[in-house]
Amino acid sequence: MSTVDWKNYTPVLLPDIKDLHKIDVYIKNGGYKALKSVLTDKKSWDGPKAVIEEVKSANIRGRGGAGFNAGLKWSFMPPADGGPRYLACNGDESEPGTFKDRKIFEYNPHVFIEGALIAAYAMEITTIYVYIRGEYKTYIDMVENAIADAYNKGYIGKNIFGSDFSVDFYVHSGAGAYICGEETSMLESLEGKRGYPRVKPPFPAQKGLWGRPTTINNVETLSHVTGVINNGAEWFSGIGAKTHPGPVLYGISGHVNNPGVYELPSGIPVLDLIEIAGGMRNGKKLKAVIPGGSSTPILRADQLDGITMDSDSLRTVGSMLGTAGMVVMDEDTDIVDVLWRISHFYHHESCGQCTPCREGTGWLEKILLKIKNGDGEVRDLDLLLDVTTQMEGRTICALADAAAWPVRFTINRFRDEFEARCKKKSHAVA
Amino acid sequence: MPEIFIDGHRYEFEGDHKVLQFIQDLGKEVPFFCYHPSMTAPANCRQCMVKAGQYMKDRETGEYEVDENGERVIRWFPKLQTSCNLMAADGMVILTQETDELVQRAQKDNLELILINHPLDCPICDQAGECPLQIQTYKYGPEGSRFEVKKVHKPKRIQLGPRVVLDAERCINCTRCTRFTQEISKTDQLTITSRGDKNYPTTAPGREFDDPYSLNTVDICPVGALTSADFRFKARVWEMNQTPSIDITNGKGTNIDLWTRDNLILRVTPRFNAEVNDHWMPDAGREAYKIFNENRISRPQQKLDGEQILSSWNNAIATLSEEIAATDNSKIVVIASPHASVEENYALSKYTNLLGLNQPVFTPHIEEGTGDDFLLSDDVAPNANGCRLLGFTELDKASIKKEIKKAELVVILHDNLIDREVIAADDLKEKFVVVFATNNSDTSKAADLVIPITTAAEHAASYVNVDGRIQRTYRAKETKYTERRLDLEMSEGRLDRYGTNFDNWVTEDNKIDCLPVWKFINRISEHSGLECNFNDGREIMDEIASTLDSFTGVSYAAMDEQAGIQLSIKKETSTSK
Ligand SMILES: Cc1cc2nc3c(=O)[nH]c(=O)nc-3n(C[C@H](O)[C@H](O)[C@H](O)COP(=O)(O)O)c2cc1C
Ligand code: SF4
């Protein structure tokens, strides 16, 4: 395993520049050069396809959780037919443990806006929406201001940089539903409907927003596009882990001294990351880590030796990078309580469309509550595992999986703690 | 031709097919709840799971690839698939619950999950007996439940609108009702509210579910969550008998079923006909069941000193014969009816022809504003086109009035001319008025002689709708003169099928003393020495088809086979909207 040189890394999404959210500061620091280059430098950029190719070879793996190559996703868009085409930027950011996109909105909105505009050019998109969770009222206002500034400069709107590329950019605010972060549910919500995920096929590239070709990308994913255009695909793919390259915004929360968002290369050892975040609070011992948002399987401290923050390494111990929103838990953590709280979240957030998720999430939570209150029995643990099997892979969207995995893996990895909380087997008297 | 392999059998297909529908069309089954053939498939109930895969083909040769044992290579989808939104593809391999244990398991698991928060009110639930959830649980569900924690409670007895009541606890969230208002009736009145296991359908705040097609949601709701405010708790489905019929309250000719118990029609539901009404019917037509039960005329009535009193059939026949004999032919007007069937109109006209009277006249029954662009027409009578095709003279209201003015003897077949304001009661003064009627009305009250006749629920007869389609009814309830056990035309009740003592068919209750028009014609023509010998609607239609060109090829057998027959009608006479 090659060690990633993160000590000499200079951040590109969240650099230490004062007032970078202001468009003039952003421009002074090289902002909108990438956009200008793809639109006007015909020698370097032979049309939209060339941009897609560059992004594809950079291998920006989606930062929204699934880790899909962004350029490859863009290439699924059908040829333009003169009708509307959409880019929907996902800033719903609702997975517990995840709070990175808001840093971009707050400190460097233009790097995202520029990336989205480049993506729009590459896919011949006519309208961009950025869907931001309603609770981010402050950041919604900031992004709206940034977009207005970019309109004023002529970076958004008609014939950008004198080219024949025109695009509009709108902010859409969510109304408090985690499920609206699921890409097709987000499309329904953008259409003004109830946030119910759609069945696939058809895929959004074929029939997306209002039945038109649409691509959905996470805000961080799109923000990386700007750097790829400025510095080249090789620069990006040379950073961090080979198969999951580039800078990552790690959101670290829990029992560390300095929780927060850290921009570093992918593939950092998990234990180093905890040190970067100031180490364990009060000198406590590490008990467990949820590496990338609440749906990614929990890892015990003893599983973490040599494990790095990239999908390949995490897979070897049965977890995933997800959104790189890492939750650190110390020795005093009540794992039963943690799992109940996670299950409560998914129960609360299931859209209720499909049977296994609608009914299963509630059942899981209720059994866990019973165990947490000391009323559970060991057989309830097996029932929990059964219920997760009844949910996984049988629903319209991945929320059911996201709800089932934590239960399955937390019980498997901390079974003794759950059993200890259960009632001792009582033999009923006939 | 493309081929698909289902449970090891090979089937050919052409065109686009959803796998679930394809399997059903083969007469096989996969359990499901949310799918409806006339609406989009949201695949949300997750009940219709199958295992799906694809036989691999060699790109170059187009031949199926085989492994070292000579078996075809299958690439399976990584997950089970919902068959309701899976499109059949060439070389597709499908395993249903019949052949695959994992599929069986998944379907069972899903039913366990559906039921954990379900109230299991079956003993008091209107849906019991025709409940897909109940049926499929028995067939594919688990033995018991492992759910030992508290169920979710949701609102019950919510009056969503004037005609529909919701029990949110029974709802399985299939969205058939909301999709109906979005895709079919297009009123968008229903949506799902709340999230997760708390959600249920509702209207916008302060709004009522008063969609003119609202009761269709009760029919398609796969559980007892939506019930009809009128019908709920009135009868268990297994106590009733279901008879195909036609909606006679509108010219559209919507195909319906009549549900009978104790010789009363208790509810009306739509019957599928792709050419007419698909799976749907307007709420207005459902109210009609009351006209079969209530305010019926039983036994002939005759006016004596200005008062109508009960008479007898013999008296009625004698009186009418005497009046006809005593009146100059030119002073007799016979008014046929778009509300009566082809057979009734024909029988009456045959008799009046034998008497040498003028051809009957009729006037259509148009109520401006009733029609919509779906299943209602402004023509609210079921058979105006039937009258036209029989060659009767069509008159407007004023001309009918004039005809009546000239006459001394007025014979009105089943048409409430006073009630629908074609004429006034005064227009009938000083004349002898005979009315053939099913229900009491201002028109029947104005008559000197009232002949009680059978309704569409009591005879088998045909009606030609606004689009020129001839369709027929079946006998759904007995009259004083019919005996269901001897009547092969009647559909079977529980006693016929199972011989139980709880059958409610065998009752003398609620039998009306009335005759089909043609039976009355038989008796009166015999009285006056004329030759009319009608047996039943079936034979009358054979006679009509062999004598009138416009009905060539029509027979009960043909109508039954083709769900009605399209006749050619002259465009200008059609009032189709
Ligand atoms: C229940 C659920 C919630 C999700 N929430 C988010 C979210 O808040 N933000 C996000 O970027 N992606 C979210 N996703 C992932 C999106 O569906 C989608 O994969 C992603 O936005 C694609 O962008 P990417 O390829 O750039 O990662 C969610 C997925 C699921 C199943
Ligand atoms: S899996 Fe859950 S959240 Fe996703 S569509 Fe189904 S019910 Fe909704």
Ligand code: SF4
């Ligand atoms: S909906 Fe069906 S299963 Fe549920 S209570 Fe009614 S009859 Fe029983």
Ligand code: SF4
């Ligand atoms: S009320 Fe009935 S039709 Fe409507 S969603 Fe619930 S179960 Fe489905």
Ligand code: FES
């Ligand atoms: S019928 Fe297929 S998912 Fe409901």
